[in-house]
Amino acid sequence: MISIKNFSQLTNHLKSCPQRKRVAVVCPYDIHSEYAILRALEEELASFVLIGQAKILNHFSLLKKYPGLIKIIPVDNSDDAACEGVRLGREGKVDILMKGVINTDNLLHAVLDKERGLLPKGRLLTHLAVMQIPSYDKLLFFSDAAVIPSPTLKQRVEMIGYAIRACHKFGIEQPRISLIHCTEKVSAKFPHSLDYVNIVELAEAGEFGNVIIDGPLDVLSSCDKESAEIKGISSPINGQADVLIFPNLESGNTFYKAMTLFAGAEMGGLLQGPDIPVVVTSRSDSGLTKYYSLAMGCLISDKS
Amino acid sequence: MISIKNFSQLTNHLKSCPQRKRVAVVCPYDIHSEYAILRALEEELASFVLIGQAKILNHFSLLKKYPGLIKIIPVDNSDDAACEGVRLGREGKVDILMKGVINTDNLLHAVLDKERGLLPKGRLLTHLAVMQIPSYDKLLFFSDAAVIPSPTLKQRVEMIGYAIRACHKFGIEQPRISLIHCTEKVSAKFPHSLDYVNIVELAEAGEFGNVIIDGPLDVLSSCDKESAEIKGISSPINGQADVLIFPNLESGNTFYKAMTLFAGAEMGGLLQGPDIPVVVTSRSDSGLTKYYSLAMGCLISDKS
Numbered sequence: 292m293i294s295i296k297n298f299s300q301l302t303n304h305l306k307s308c309p310q311r312k313r314v315a316v317v318c319p320y321d322i323h324s325e326y327a328i329l330r331a332l333e334e335e336l337a338s339f340v341l342i343g344q345a346k347i348l349n350h351f352s353l354l355k356k357y358p359g360l361i362k363i364i365p366v367d368n369s370d371d372a373a374c375e376g377v378r379l380g381r382e383g384k385v386d387i388l389m390k391g392v393i394n395t396d397n398l399l400h401a402v403l404d405k406e407r408g409l410l411p412k413g414r415l416l417t418h419l420a421v422m423q424i425p426s427y428d429k430l431l432f433f434s435d436a437a438v439i440p441s442p443t444l445k446q447r448v449e450m451i452g453y454a455i456r457a458c459h460k461f462g463i464e465q466p467r468i469s470l471i472h473c474t475e476k477v478s479a480k481f482p483h484s485l486d487y488v489n490i491v492e493l494a495e496a497g498e499f500g501n502v503i504i505d506g507p508l509d510v511l512s513s514c515d516k517e518s519a520e521i522k523g524i525s526s527p528i529n530g531q532a533d534v535l536i537f538p539n540l541e542s543g544n545t546f547y548k549a550m551t552l553f554a555g556a557e558m559g560g561l562l563q564g565p566d567i568p569v570v571v572t573s574r575s576d577s578g579l580t581k582y583y584s585l586a587m588g589c590l591i592s593d594k595s
Numbered sequence: 596m597i598s599i600k601n602f603s604q605l606t607n608h609l610k611s612c613p614q615r616k617r618v619a620v621v622c623p624y625d626i627h628s629e630y631a632i633l634r635a636l637e638e639e640l641a642s643f644v645l646i647g648q649a650k651i652l653n654h655f656s657l658l659k660k661y662p663g664l665i666k667i668i669p670v671d672n673s674d675d676a677a678c679e680g681v682r683l684g685r686e687g688k689v690d691i692l693m694k695g696v697i698n699t700d701n702l703l704h705a706v707l708d709k710e711r712g713l714l715p716k717g718r719l720l721t722h723l724a725v726m727q728i729p730s731y732d733k734l735l736f737f738s739d740a741a742v743i744p745s746p747t748l749k750q751r752v753e754m755i756g757y758a759i760r761a762c763h764k765f766g767i768e769q770p771r772i773s774l775i776h777c778t779e780k781v782s783a784k785f786p787h788s789l790d791y792v793n794i795v796e797l798a799e800a801g802e803f804g805n806v807i808i809d810g811p812l813d814v815l816s817s818c819d820k821e822s823a824e825i826k827g828i829s830s831p832i833n834g835q836a837d838v839l840i841f842p843n844l845e846s847g848n849t850f851y852k853a854m855t856l857f858a859g860a861e862m863g864g865l866l867q868g869p870d871i872p873v874v875v876t877s878r879s880d881s882g883l884t885k886y887y888s889l890a891m892g893c894l895i896s897d898k899s
Contacts, residue, residue, distance in 0.1 A: 426857055437777075440784055471849065473848040481845075509848065509852050510849055510852035510856065511856055511879055514857075518879040521879045522879045537845070540777055541841070541842045541843055546849050549849075550858075552815055552818060553728055553818075574826050575816070575822040575826045
């Protein structure tokens with residue numbers, strides 16, 4: 292089984308996969324989308340369907356260099372582009388959907404359309420990110436930095452399910468999942484800490500398969516063995532979390548942005564729930580983040 | 596006016612102050628308290644009253660080296676130590692109260708005692724931290740990482756007031772205060788973002804004096820000019836926040852711990868609200884954090 296501990300290993304693994312993934316990009320007019328597309332072409336990870344205004348896309352600089360690997364679908368506006376991308380996904384013609392220059396809300400409108408969208412009824416839409424941190428010796432997954440303000444217990448359980456499936460794709464046989472709070476104490480003042488008790492019980496009952504789940508724990512105790520020891524915390528996570536489940540959107544988002552800006556973290560992220568992974572990086576994310584998100588999507592959508 | 600941009604400038608400034616601050620330490624039995632005390636003695640910032648069990652404190656290694664600067668008050672147990680420390684504060688005999696090996700809850704019990712405590716009636720207890728980050732060219736204050744789960748509008752206003760007073764002590768004439776959220780959009784789904792609108796209005800009406808307050812903004816737009824520009828955000832914060840006000844405890848605490856572990860940030864922090872600053876670093880904080888917290892307390896309690 293592969294075991295992927297950083298983004299370089301991720302792309303090396305993807306290069307060794309026999310089949311390129313097929314990616315639809317909605318309105319790829321920005322430099323970051325172009326960077327991600329170029330790198331994925333160079334590294335032979337993917338082929339592309341670019342959906343957008345013909346007058347812009349016909350000048351796309353990579354068209355001549357990779358003629359067989361880029362297809363263009365002209366549409367009049369970004370909403371049509373979103374619908375077209377979603378249609379390709381629903382019909383199994385692409386493996387990944389990626390956002391270019393379109394508001395996330397507009398893209399999601401198409402993704403979430405009840406009849407013609409990509410999210411099966413009753414399935415949760417959430418965001419899963421993965422981070423490569425200079426001072427951490429493996430990748431760190433976390434959820435949710437982008438979609439659900441304050442998850443219910445049921446939603447937390449689903450978020451954990453997505454994270455576990457992603458971990459398996461990355462070759463982590465027994466993911467260590469830390470349920471984040473400010474301290475290790477359960478308190479009715481913080482309803483999510485009560486949810487955590489239920490989740491740990493579910494895990495102990497085997498509900499999540501071969502995983503280690505513990506919490507409430509803070510970020511330090513989750514990712515630093517020494518901090519946990521000093522605080523006298525005995526947790527099976529052992530300061531080596533693979534996944535952090537944040538209590539709410541504000542804390543997940545703060546983690547994402549603080550780590551990007553101040554900790555030199557490289558990032559990838561995907562919407563989970565739709566039938567195919569959807570890359571919805573924000574305008575302030577780098578081209579590299581878009582590329583890593585795409586690579587993450589390639590691995591997670593891989594059926595081989 | 597002094598202008599302090601890092602911890603080295605902070606201690607240099609304090610060395611130049613004519614009067615040592617007087618610090619009561621409750622149960623200073625741990626190596627981190629000892630480090631903070633030793634450094635503050637060496638750098639001539641403070642004198643100390645150590646409160647705790649005689650059999651432990653009489654062997655305190657620094658007693659002989661700094662005989663005139665350390666006084667010992669023997670008590671039977673940690674609760675008595677807390678009460679004694681609080682009494683000294685209330686009677687104006689010490690300028691700062693510092694926690695050693697005692698549960699924060701137990702120390703707070705004495706601090707918050709309605710008749711014999713340190714918090715005047717109606718005043719908010721909150722936590723204010725200050726961070727030195729390798730990749731940021733000034734100190735960054737933030738609140739609240741430790742006390743208030745989900746502040747009300749009134750509490751947010753008080754938190755901002757404390758932060759402004761601290762900034763003034765650090766020589767920041769016009770503090771830039773960023774109200775943190777996941778995006779720059781106001782939404783009823785996130786009640787704190789509605790509070791932010793009120794706070795910005797109060798600031799514009801001059802309620803906070805000479806400050807720049809803006810929000811909702813995320814951590815990136817608050818602290819990185821380029822990110823704000825890419826997102827097309829025009830904010831008077833201009834990517835140069837001095838203070839981040841977090842929407843809730845979970846996000847403030849996540850920031851504190853992620854920055855400590857992954858971004859090489861040095862940290863100081865104090866309880867605000869009591870008549871004298873109270874240092875309540877956690878067990879997993881370093882001796883250096885305790886020392887910087889003490890230094891922050893020395894500056895904030897300075898009346899000169």
